[in-house]
Amino acid sequence: MTLCLKPLITPAPSLARVTKIPALNRPADGAADNIASTFLADMVAGLSKSPKQTSPKYFYDARGSELFEQIMRLPEYYPTRTEMGLLTAHAMELADFCGPNCLLVEPGAGNLAKVRLLLKNLQSPAGFIPVDVSGSHLHHAAHELRLEQPGLNVLPVCADFTTGISLPHVASDRRVVFFPGSTLGNFEPHEADRLLASFAQLAGQGGGIILGVDLRKDPAILVPAYDDAQGVTAAFNKNLLHRLRDELAAEVNPEQFAHRALYIDDLGRVEMHLVSLMAQTISLGGHSFQLEVGETIHTENSYKQDLTELVARCENLGLQAARILTDSRQWFAVLCLSVGKTT
Ligand code: AVI
Secondary structure (H helix, E strand, C coil), X not given: CCCCCCCCCCCCCCHHHCCCCCCCXXXXXXXXXXXXXXXXXXXXXXXXXXCEECCHHHHXXXXXXXXXXXXXXXXXXXXXXXXXXXXXXXXXXXXXXXXCCEEEEEECCCCCHHHHHHHCCCCCCCEEEEEECCHHHHHHHHHHHHHHCCCCCECCEECCCCCCCCCCCCCCCEEEEEECCCHHHHCCHHHHHHHHHHHHHHHCCCCEEEEEEEECCCHHHXXXXXXXXXXXXXXXXXXXXXXXXXXXXXXXXXXXXXEEEEEECCCCEEEEEEEECCCEEEEECCEEEEECCCCEEEEEEEECECHHHHHHHHHHCCEEEEEEEECCCCCEEEEEEEECCCC
């Protein structure tokens, strides 16, 4: 899978010299337009591949984000509950890792449920920058957070964190990037390393990263988490086809596809596919894509981490695991990574 990880996050040369971006508190319509214009190009490129493969970042329009929130509450989807348990049980330790006057940045922030657990325990935080592609979702969540924590400087940035973001200047003693939810697992390992390196640059030397990752486990637990009995994950997967039809005027019938989730042991990943139920053609942007019966569109990988391997990869990137928190079943881990010298 090719997730577009081109320029990544604009690094801060020093905490005192971060570029101030004007109008940062307004919904960034320009950013949203850019995101929309790459949707068609990325879908055409993905459907032209053999096998057909698309980026999971396109699941998350308003409906996709809503479905993902439902997924996080499903009985089969253990990661959210397990991570929330860790963040709650170790809130003081995590706040201690951040330190006083810390600027917290959350790429792919979503509904801010997890970061709330951290924010309320921080000692005089310098600010919080949630970053998300979904502008309306982001600004709504930021507004709610401001009402709850009026003293907190909340500066939402509407951007696709995989293709580069610029942050506002906020004076602070330390920057910490909060990246929970095991979103790292949706990137190919080399892309995940690149992403972590970009977070390290963003945090700067002496900064930190708080990273939530899903760990390897029995496929009998993993597969139902991605193929639930109520069919919410199936709807989430098929939402991509609805987006193709509704936003890009594609000729495609979502009813002619089935959802499939499987675990590939060698690669340590859950894969999601859309399986064509018949021989059919998708017309999109002047292109025609033929599908055989049973042919699939590979829509997502969700890598499950081996903790020892991950810590070694982090060390290679100059990230030291200052703390590793895991639940009693060793299903999920939250790593507090200290940034050494960045390149
Ligand atoms: C966002 N991401 C970490 C989820 C995951 O578990 O890989 C996305 C997801 N896909 C299906 N269910 C949840």
